[in-house]
Amino acid sequence: MRRSFQLVVVVLSVVIGLLLGGCAEPQKPAIDVTPGTLTLVSGQTVQLAVTRRFAGGPVEHVTERVTYSSSNRNIATVSSTGVVTAGSEPGSVVLRVTDRANDATGTATLTVALPRIESIDVVPSPAVVLRPGASVKLTANARMNDGTSRDVTGQVLWASSNAAAATVGLTPPDVGVVTAIASGETTITATDAATLVQGRTIVFVSGEPAELSAIVVTPNPITITLGEKAQFKARGVFGDGTTRDVTNEVIWTSSDDALLTIDDAGLATAVASGGVTVTAAAKNPSASAAVRGSAAATVQ
Secondary structure (H helix, E strand, O other): OHHHHHHHHHHHHHHHHHHHHHHOOOOOOEEEEEOOEEEEEOOOEEEOEEEEEOOOOOEEEOOOOOEEEEOOOOOEEEOOOOEEEEOOOOEEEEEEEEEOOOOEEEEEEEEEEOOOEEEEEEEOOOEEEEOOOOEEEOEEEEEEOOOOEEEOOOOOEEEEOOOOOEEEOOOOOOOOEEEEOOOEEEEEEEEOOOOOOEEEEEEEEOOOOOOEEEEEEEOOOEEEOOOOEEEOEEEEEEOOOOEEEOHHHEEEEEOOOOOEEEOOOOEEEEOOOEEEEEEEEEOOOOHHHHOEEEEEEEEO
């Protein structure tokens, strides 16, 4: 009798265990998101990879079988296939991945940064050698925090540490143009105002200045309406083959001031109808003093 009672107890225990096991909640899988933590620059994209893993079971790739959401769509968005795009607003967001079939979730944390200059390369560098009077155009290339490069020649702040040796142009069209003045050396810097990141090159000025061989005046010819103004430019051609703007270094004259006048900067004013010749002559007392160029102008 006692053995029968014990057998009944054992059977009941097994039945109760099976019943309780059948009522247990289904096991939720772990959802793993890769990369789990990342940083992007505005405009960059990245593909998320998602895996599902049950305890003691295999790992499944479910990237295209889950849904995605972003805690702040101004900072970042995520497509239905898991492609994350960094927005224009900096900050951090949580990217949530949901496996609706198993009521399981996973997350990734994203930080978005604005585009920023990390370094500046001035070309040519590390040094340039010029003769007095010669010039060279420098460019500034920025390396960005998103791995790209861009020309920032017109956006940086240019400066010369020794303007007595060489100057650098600050306004268009001479931005970044270095002009050698006299023997010596100077450091030319290009600085990003936002980050203060700086690039540089050294300019050495030595030797005798090249002789001015010719002056080219433009526009030539030109027709000017009575009462209107026109800007003339003078470009010097030197013995070493180089050229540069000498508009403010020459003497400007008009063959007939009664028809057209011109100031020291080459700005002409039409006074009366007729034809005149505008001349730009070298003003330095040297062999180049006889060098001049001219242009034909008609006032009507």
